Amino acid sequence: MTRIALVVSDVDGTLLTKDKTLTEAATQAARRIHAAGIGFTITSSRPTIGMRFLIEPLAIMLPIGPFNGSAIVDPQMNPIEQHLIPVAAAERSIEMLERYGVDIWLFTLDTWFTRNAAGEYVPHEVRAIRTEPTVVKDFAPYVARACKIVGASSDFELLRRCETDMRAALGEQATAVRSQNYYLDITPPGRDKGTFVATMAQRLGISVDAVATIGDMANDIAMFAASGLSIAMGNAHDEVKARAKLVTATNEDEGFAKAIDMILERSAAG
Structure with missing residues (x-):
């Protein structure tokens, strides 16, 4: 198994609880990823302005992918790539x-x-x-x-x-x-969370097989297909779970933190 070098997570329904809270367990899980020398970033349907508050607590240093990955911005919210709807x-x-x-x-x-x-x-x-x-x-x-x-x-x-x-x-x-x-x-056409994963892998000089993704909705399936390890949240629809390699707990039961533990365990085993 290829060692995981990057984790890409969805936000709503994955990283956050139903009431849009970032739990302490989720914050600490992201920090465990950093401590293991694994890159971490987020992609979401959210607009750029709706992702800013997550940068500091998650210590994100890599570009992030708002608008379902059709834009890429740095942690200071400066645009790196921007695509528009015709x-x-x-x-x-x-x-x-x-x-x-x-x-x-x-x-x-x-x-x-x-x-x-x-x-x-x-x-x-x-x-x-x-x-x-x-x-x-x-x-x-x-x-x-x-x-x-x-x-x-x-x-x-x-x-x-x-x-x-x-x-x-x-x-x-x-x-x-x-x-x-x-x-x-x-x-925008031709851009989704899967293309964001591919772009991030290219930027980091790693194979997409070395990327792990975590999500819960249909718009996350594209990044599941583009990554070596995919984990669906327990609150995901069955069709989303069927497209992932693993399933974690729900976002109300620290599913993100548990998914990170799965990744670290498999990475250590690899």
Whole structure:
């Protein structure tokens, strides 16, 4: 077995608990990885601004991958790579989300835009990313700078159907995948958490077989496929667990910390 040289973790549902807390056990687990001489970083559907608060407690020194890995920024939040949704695809995405009647958000590299400050999931997102949205009447002035467009709804089945239709409508123009049951993310084409893993491995001069990944949602499957060791959280859907090599406990039962222990044990054995 190839010795693990890098761990890449998802954030929500993986590194954080349901109430968006970073536990002491998770913090100490990340520090054990550093102490073992293994690199550690994070990738998430979150915008850049929503990942800043994790850098210091996790002692992250490597680039991180916001927007499902379609952007790469350094630990000071300076852009290294930035990819945007093509304007036509962004406009088409907004039209389809409007047709489905779900709340719509648009993220640029540093700003969250919404047309509805009273949206059902706005308070949830504020708590998660620790940033208030900018309320606008029209998204048109910002579509050329869109890093991510989100459809938010508590009607999970509606959003599932919207995801299917969005993929069919966009084809290879953009990526559409749910990062949570209640969020449908549209991000730049040809970029995902898997390409982030590959890019990080190249930057570090290691094989992707030496990368371990931890996640819980469908958008994590791409990085599972791109890594030598993949671990699904206990709270993941069965289809996600089936695509991982190992399964840990839930994010409410220190599943991240336990996954790190699995990685360290296998790395030591290798």
